Amino acid sequence: MAGGHPQAASNPRAPGLTESLRRYWHPVAWSEEVRDRPVPARLLDQPLVLWRSNGPVRAFYDLCIHRGTPLSLGWIDEGQLVCGYHGWHYAASGACMRIPSLPPDRGIPRKAHATAYRCEERYGLIWVCLDEPCADLPAFPPEFSDPTWRWGEYSGEGYWQANAARFIENMLDTAHFPWVHTGILGVREKPEVPDITLRPIEGGFQYELELPTGPIAKTPAPMRRQYQLILPFLIVFRSHLIGTAERDTILIIAAPVSTTETRYYKFIGRNYRHALSDDELRQRGDLIFEQDRRIVESQRPEEMPLDLSEELHLRGPDTAAVEYRQRLRQLGVDWQ
Numbered sequence: 181m182a183g184g185h186p187q188a189a190s191n192p193r194a195p196g197l198t199e200s201l202r203r204y205w206h207p208v209a210w211s212e213e214v215r216d217r218p219v220p221a222r223l224l225d226q227p228l229v230l231w232r233s234n235g236p237v238r239a240f241y242d243l244c245i246h247r248g249t250p251l252s253l254g255w256i257d258e259g260q261l262v263c264g265y266h267g268w269h270y271a272a273s274g275a276c277m278r279i280p281s282l283p284p285d286r287g288i289p290r291k292a293h294a295t296a297y298r299c300e301e302r303y304g305l306i307w308v309c310l311d312e313p314c315a316d317l318p319a320f321p322p323e324f325s326d327p328t329w330r331w332g333e334y335s336g337e338g339y340w341q342a343n344a345a346r347f348i349e350n351m352l353d354t355a356h357f358p359w360v361h362t363g364i365l366g367v368r369e370k371p372e373v374p375d376i377t378l379r380p381i382e383g384g385f386q387y388e389l390e391l392p393t394g395p396i397a398k399t400p401a402p403m404r405r406q407y408q409l410i411l412p413f414l415i416v417f418r419s420h421l422i423g424t425a426e427r428d429t430i431l432i433i434a435a436p437v438s439t440t441e442t443r444y445y446k447f448i449g450r451n452y453r454h455a456l457s458d459d460e461l462r463q464r465g466d467l468i469f470e471q472d473r474r475i476v477e478s479q480r481p482e483e484m485p486l487d488l489s490e491e492l493h494l495r496g497p498d499t500a501a502v503e504y505r506q507r508l509r510q511l512g513v514d515w516q
Contacts, residue, residue, distance in 0.1 A: 189319065198224075198259055198439075200512035204389040204412055206435045207308045207445055208239070210337075218261060223308055225438045228297070230306060233260040239308045240242040241295035244268060244275075251294065261294070268295045299414035305433075305445060310325040315383065318414050323449060333458050334448030338469060342476045344413050344436040345484040345513075349504055350408065350476050351415050351432060353387065353496040360471050373497040383408040385503055391419065407500065411507055426452040439515050440482045452467065483515035486510075 201224060208221040214230045221228040227242035229252040243249045244263040254264040261270045269278035276292035298309040304321050323329050340347060350356070355373045357366030358383055376387040386408040407480060408416040414435035420427045428450035435443045446465075454461060485491055486509040493502050 184253060185214060185422050198513050199311075200314075200514075201412060201436060203314040205300065205307045205309045205313065205314060205315070206433060207305040207412070207433055208308050208443075210445075211237070211301055211304050211306055216256065218252045218254055218256065220250065221308075222241060224310060224436055224438050226310060228308065229254055230260070230299075231261050233261075236272070237299055237301050237304070237306050238272050239299040240270070240274060241297070241299045245292060268292070271327070272296070304445075308477070315411075317408060318383070318410050318433075320431060320447075321416060321418070321429055324447070325452070326451075329429075329449040329451050331447060331449040334450075334461065334465070336448060337445050338473075339437075339445065340442045340444070340473050340477055342442055342473075342479070343440055343483050343515075344434040344442045344475050345480075345504075345508060346408070346479055347416055347434045347442045348432075349484060349501050350472055352409065352500040354411060355500075356475070361468055362476055364468060375496055376448065376499055378499065378503055381408065385500075386409050386506070387500060409500070411511060412513065424451070428452075428454075488511060 181283050190357060192507065195493070201437060202403065206223055209219060209222050209230055213219055214232060216232070218229045220242055221230055221239075227250065229240050229242040230422065230498070231238055231240075235258075238261075240261065240501070244251055244265065244267055244309055247263040249266055251261055251263055251270070254262045256262065259272070262268070263270070267278075267280040268405060271277050271387065274294040274296035276288050278292070279286075279288055279292065282288070285461050298313065300307045302317060302318055303324065307317055316429050325388055354366075357365075357370070358368045358371045362368060374389055376389055378385050386406060388404055388406045390476040391403040391405050403419050403421055406416075406418040408418070410416070413436065417430040419429075433445045435445070437443050438504040448465070456464065488502065492509050
């Protein structure tokens with residue numbers, strides 16, 4: 181047991197997935213999704229079952245060791261997870277506490293144990309780490325808990341049939357704005373990308389650039405945006421209208437369901453009332469993500485190449501993308 185989180189001796193691994201990503205915390209569900217019944221989830225191709233044992237949430241490998249039945253088909257009884265096939269009862273630690281088909285005087289085999297993973301609940305999300313963590317659960321920016329900011333109206337989630345690194349790299353890329361998001365984030369008459377200066381920060385890197393103004397961005401003043409990338413799959417955009425106190429923050433986390441599937445969680449907050457209505461902002465955000473999804477899901481190879489010789493990179497426009505790929509490779513990420 182590490183860090184107070186139960187974990188079984190056996191630790192199933194899906195073939196063909198990078199080991200290094202198993203050592204990071206990834207969100208797998210909203211807290212409100214897991215209440216009084218088991219909920220299936222998937223992370224790095226591992227089937228998980230999420231459930232609450234007298235309050236705290238638990239994450240198990242979603243198979244009963246007896247006959248390979250998903251534990252997510254069962255139910256919860258007095259703080260224990262019950263397999264829906266033969267009624268085996270599992271405690272929060274993963275230990276089997278009851279096998280109904282055995283008489284009371286028969287002992288329970290030592291192998292009768294579910295695999296329990298480290299699990300935390302924070303920021304309204306349930307996070308899981310499949311191996312010994314190599315980093316802390318990522319910290320959200322302080323404005324996330326600032327009561328003067330509006331958050332709930334703009335948060336959401338989505339699912340792409342795309343690699344999580346491809347998903348995040350697209351969020352770093354501004355060169356596609358005039359072509360994919362014409363009239364929303366850019367115009368084709370001004371396709372040049374300004375040079376950026378990368379600065380290392382704890383767990384990643386950051387940089388700043390100036391965004392369009394006027395009828396496209398619907399902002400009355402120049403806007404600067406700070407990009408922060410926290411490895412492996414969290415990105416924070418902080419924007420402010422120059423000369424004002426108006427700020428907004430967008431935080432996006434990509435959870436690798438598999439090497440070619442991504443579930444993302446999006447938090448958007450601001451300390452001012454935007455010129456667009458909440459409905460208009462949501463519609464614009466949905467349109468931007470749908471335009472991106474169509475492109476990113478079509479990219480080949482599906483797993484983002486980390487060998488820089490496999491794709492062509494431009495000095496300037498691809499600075500952040502190249503840094504991201506190099507950082508992932510340094511982490512030991514390997515899709516094979």
